[in-house]
Amino acid sequence: MIKVLKYMKPYWLSVIGVILFVFGQVQCDLALPDMMSDIVTYGIQYGGITSPLPEAMSSSTMEHMSYFLDKEAYETLMDKYELVEQGDAQYVETYPLLETEDVYVLEEDIQSSAIEKAFLAVTALESEDVLSSMSIPSADALYQAMDASSEVRNTVLSTVDEMLGSYTEENLTNASIMAVSGEYEKLGMDKNILQMQYILVEGLEMLGVTLAGSLCAIASAYLASRTATAACRDMRKDVFTKVESFSPAEFSSFSTASLITRTTNDIQQVQMIMTMLLRIVLLAPMMGFTSLFKVLRYPSMFSILLWVLAAIIILMGVLFVFALPKFRIIQKLLDRLNLVTREQLEGMLVIRAFNNQSYEEKKFDDVNSDITRVNIFVNRLMAIMMPAMTFIMSFASILIVWFGARQIDQGIMEIGSMMAFIQYAMHVLMSFMIIAAIFIMIPRSSVSAGRINAVLETEVSIKDKENPVSLPSGRQQIVFDDVCFRYPGAEEDVLSHISFIANPSETIAFIGSTGSGKSTLINLLPRFYDVTSGKITIGGVDIRDVTQHELRERIGYVPQKGVLFSGTIESNLRYGNEEADDTTMHNALSVSQAEEFVSRMPEGLNSPIAQGGTNVSGGQKQRLSIARALTRENADIFIFDDTFSALDYATDAKLRSALSTMVEKTKATVFIVAQRVSTIRNADKIIVLDEGKMAGIGTHDELMETCSVYQEIAHSQLSQEELAK
Secondary structure: OHHHHHHHHHHHHHHHHHHHHHHHHHHHHHHHHHHHHHHHHHHHHOOOOOOOOOOEEEHHHHHHHHHHOOHHHHHHHHHHEEEEOOOOHHHHOOOHHHHOOOEEEEOOOOOOHHHHHHHHHHHHHOOHHHHHHOOOOOHHHHHHHHHHOHHHHHHHHHHHHHHHHOOOHHHHHHHHHHHHHHHHHHHOOOHHHHHHHHHHHHHHHHHHHHHHHHHHHHHHHHHHHHHHHHHHHHHHHHHHHHHHOOOHHHHOOOOHHHHHHHHHHHHHHHHHHHHHHHOHHHHHHHHHHHHHHHHOOOHHHHHHHHHHHHHHHHHHHHHHHHHHHHHHHHHHHHHHHHHHHHHHHHOHHHHHHOOOHHHHHHHHHHHHHHHHHHHHHHHHHHHHHHHHHHHHHHHHHHHHHHHHHHHHHOOOOOHHHHHHHHHHHHHHHHHHHHHHHHHHHHHHHHHHHHHHHHHHOOOOOOOOOOOOEOOOOOOOOEEEEEEEEOOOOOOOOOEEEEEEEEOOOOEEEEEEOOOOOHHHHHHOOOOOOOOOEEEEEEOOEEHHHEOHHHHHHOEEEEOOOOOOOOEEHHHHHHOOOOOOOHHHHHHHHHHOOOHHHHHHOOOHHHOEEOHHHOOOOHHHHHHHHHHHHHOOOOOOEEEEEOOOOOOOHHHHHHHHHHHHHHHHHHOOEEEEEOOOHHHHOOOOEEEEEEOOEEEEEEOHHHHHHHOHHHHHHHHHHOOHHHHHO
């Protein structure tokens, strides 16, 4: 898997962008629970009051706080609050008490626990419950008693210390905020306005954070998709380029169906996991571990999360063990399905001719059923996962609410904090679930990545040398010097000690029984295979020392099986020579005897050709294939690998006559593989092959006198009168 990830290296800027945007998304998402907690706690529960000290207090409250503060602390208090005298029109509307009493307004924040406790003590002592418990009729009477008697003063201070000492830190903050609320009521302030302002401001901030998080999510998804798509585009190109460089030896290692699957489905799997790596695999750990640190603020409930995480890990482990082997099987079955489908489509006419549709349907159904069965098994495993996860997460929420409610009742936790804990816990659980799911999906993509790497890392047997040489210009002598060839893995040579010379303007023909090595021998010249021993030279230069591109630029090749590409007749002809003009194409059609049927087509050269040339006959396809090779009118070598077999005798004769005329003009060397003696009897040299060895070489007349193998072939095809001619 790591090897295919290197394709993201050229897009490192996009990867960094994804990381930054994912980080921004995580920070925004994790800010929302705390903001929601603040809105619930301070906006709803405390009416918009966030500070344990009031923004404004009455002069009487300020005076009474002096009883519970030392001189330095009281001076600090007085420095932070500004006195606003009664009747000040600027403040009366905000603080109605100004009509009858002076008010102190906070000018600068104070961070002092002593002052907070003093304020709480003043408000607590003024409550009716505390006064009645001390048998004092009013707050004024209490302070008068404290002024009059040090014993009373000490008793009150002791009572206050005992009362405040019973509070936890959370209780103390809550009580202080409630005391601030009471002070605002005392001032006659409209707390609804204060509450609405707080909720509105916090709500707008929360909306802004949500919008920022959404934009980060969109940007990261966009960049991740572009990066993964571009990387897999490059990978697909490299796989296709690699396959193009394969010789038949490499193609024997991979079926066509398998190569199609690797280029499509396997790369699609890798693209999906790349996108997930950039998005979800980055997001989940960031979200999970950051949320984990957040929930550590609530140690009393952290154990609930640990138990739930353990349950998720166990569930994912079980799924992982059962699902991983099936993913490997699925990819192999896809290869098999493609192979069977392709085989049946290509052989449809044969299948119908032998009435074997039911047999082929059964074969397809067997493969289809196998892959369906495995996919159903995997999908059922995945289907189990989501309900199980939903149940676990819902159960976790219930546990959190259960234990959280008890802590709220004890004053240890606030409602907003419990709600925030639930959200953080869900982030943690969801992140770990995603990570576990990724670990299930990665093996399947790893299988695909391994199959892709198998293609990319295949050593090509036909390679250019590091310091190639160039062929001499012009027509050159071609020499097969003691050539032997053995297929990879074979025990015996299929060609043994083949030696002959082909001069410019000569036509060299090869004939022999089926399996004698004719096509194999002719395929050595364009280096579809390399000789096992011996050498082939052009103008004295070993063709293995020349680049494949330069060598094949000198050759016009017609394969044994005519192959046409989807497009038009013109596009197929230009496939042999992109710069071919109309004159060149018409000359090629004329020599190949294809001009007659092309001229009858309504659109002429622009007539469409279906994929594989299925809309033309076998003979027409063969002639168009010959015409494509002949558009390389400057080629030094023409190879016709049994390409006249689909032609009738009259067309064959016309084509050979026109070809001979062209060869005389161009001085090209022509190699013809044929089954019919009539096709090659006028060749300059006829090479007879028998079980991979040369049984004879010479003209038709010479071979009729010296080569028994050739005589047998000739007598089996031609009558005595034809031979006499």
